[in-house]
Amino acid sequence: MVLSKAPQPEEQPPRHEDLLVRVGKHQDRDAFIALFTYFAPRIKSYMLKHGAAEAAAEEVIQNTFVTVWEKAGSYDPKKAAASTWIFTIARNKRIDALRREKFVEVNSDSLELEKATYEAEEVYADKEDVDRLNSALAGLPPDQAELLRMSFFEDKSHQKIAEEKHLPLGTVKSRLRAALEKLRGVMTPAGEKKP
Known part of the structure; x- marks a missing residue:
């Protein structure tokens, strides 16, 4: 076995x-x-x-x-x-x-937007500035004036503006910066330093 x-x-x-x-x-x-x-x-x-x-x-x-x-x-x-x-x-x-x-992505874009928004709010602070602003907007190149209107009056994001205008995002941002710089030059009272 x-x-x-x-x-x-x-x-x-x-x-x-x-x-x-x-x-x-x-x-x-x-x-x-x-x-x-x-x-x-x-x-x-x-x-x-x-x-x-x-x-x-x-x-x-x-x-x-x-x-x-x-x-x-x-x-x-x-x-x-x-x-x-x-x-x-x-x-x-x-x-x-x-x-x-x-956070990094939003922060890098939003800082510029916050600065531009702050500048825009500052521009509109006084009722007397409205006429100067309208005059300054009329003196801007039409494409810059249109982008400013879309950004600040219509409250559209830079990305949305780029899509609607069929422009690269960088172009929209640089045109807005240039327009804001021109506005700042026109809107800054004489004797005051530009920021």
Whole structure:
């Protein structure tokens, strides 16, 4: 009679939750590498599907796993699956990156617009200046006067004006700057320094 060994159950790989707990409690590098190896490509795929550029997706992955390493001790497997916890971090890192990009983009254009708006409000402050303003507008080249009217009277964005006039955005901005400079020259009372 031949005795055979009983089949041994296959050893299951550790669950992601267990790996994350090991990273949190013991700063276990092998557990961290296992999490990174599993989740990094999935996070990248998720980011690319949701419109992130490749470089932005890579940055999100890097920032996500720095946070995973630093905050793994706060992970509670009773509250969330490891995948939920890690993807939430990744999502938040992407939102932070988008906010930074938007802040820089909006700030660079809005500073010029705020300055122009402030100058326009300053020009209209006195009732007596209205006549001088109308006269000054009439003295501008028609294309500059039209752009000023669209920007300040119709409250259109530079981008909207560029689209409606079929002009490059840079052309609209430079014409508005030139027009405002001319207005400033005409509207600044004698003896006052121009800003």
